[in-house]
Amino acid sequence: MKSILMATACIVVTGPAVAQAIHHPDGSTSATMTDTSHMTGEAAAISSLEARWTAALIAKDQAALADLLAPEFQLVGIRSTGVTAIHRAEWLATAGSIIFHDFTTQTTSVQVFGDTALATVEGRWDIVFRGHPIKENFYVTDVWVRRDGAWRVVRRHSSPYQTTVASAAAR
Numbered sequence: 001m002k003s004i005l006m007a008t009a010c011i012v013v014t015g016p017a018v019a020q021a022i023h024h025p026d027g028s029t030s031a032t033m034t035d036t037s038h039m040t041g042e043a044a045a046i047s048s049l050e051a052r053w054t055a056a057l058i059a060k061d062q063a064a065l066a067d068l069l070a071p072e073f074q075l076v077g078i079r080s081t082g083v084t085a086i087h088r089a090e091w092l093a094t095a096g097s098i099i100f101h102d103f104t105t106q107t108t109s110v111q112v113f114g115d116t117a118l119a120t121v122e123g124r125w126d127i128v129f130r131g132h133p134i135k136e137n138f139y140v141t142d143v144w145v146r147r148d149g150a151w152r153v154v155r156r157h158s159s160p161y162q163t164t165v166a167s168a169a170a171r
Contacts, residue, residue: 043110046117046144049151050107054123058103060096070145070152078159099128105140115146136160 049068056064073088086094105123121140127133143155 042112042117046110046112046119046151047107049144049153050105050119050121050142053153054103054105057095057098058100062092062096065095066092068153070147070154072154073152073156074154075156075158078157094130097130101126101128103127117144117146117151118142119144137162 075086077084103125109120119142126135
C-alpha cells in the first residue's frame with residue numbers, strides 16, 4: 001500500500017498580506033507570509049496568484065494548477081547537473097507526486113508591463129521528488145500573460161542558491 005503524505009494549505013488574506021500555512025501529518029507546520037502592501041493593483045494580483053500556485057502544489061490540486069498554467073507553459077530548471085526543460089503536461093503529471101516536508105515561498109518583486117508580468121519568488125523546500133530528496137533554497141522568475149482577462153504563467157525559470165549567499169540582492 002502506498003503511503004501518501006497529505007498536507008493542507010490555508011490561504012488567509014488579511015489586509016495587504018497573503019499568508020500560507022502548511023500542516024504536515026507529523027504535526028509540524030511551516031508558513032510563509034508575502035507582504036503585498038508595497039504592491040498595487042495588478043502586481044498584488046500576481047503576488048496572490050503566486051501564493052495560490054504554492055498552495056495548489058502543496059494540496060495537490062491539479063485543477064487549480066492547470067488553471068494557472070498557459071498551454072505553452074515550460075519550466076526551465078538550472079542545476080549543477082545541467083538545464084532541464086519540462087513542458088506543461090509533464091510538469092502537471094509529476095507535480096502531484098512531490099512529497100513535502102517543508103515548502104515556503106515569498107514573492108519579492110512583481111513588475112507589470114501591460115498584459116505581461118514578471119514575478120520573482122524566493123523560497124526553500126525540503127521535498128522528495130521522483131524518489132530523490134531535495135533540500136534547497138531557490139529563486140524563481142515567472143512570466144505571466146493576461147489573456148481574455150485572466151493571468152496565466154507561460155514560463156518559470158528556477159535556480160537554487162547556496163545558503164551562504166544571502167538574499168540581500170533581492171531585498
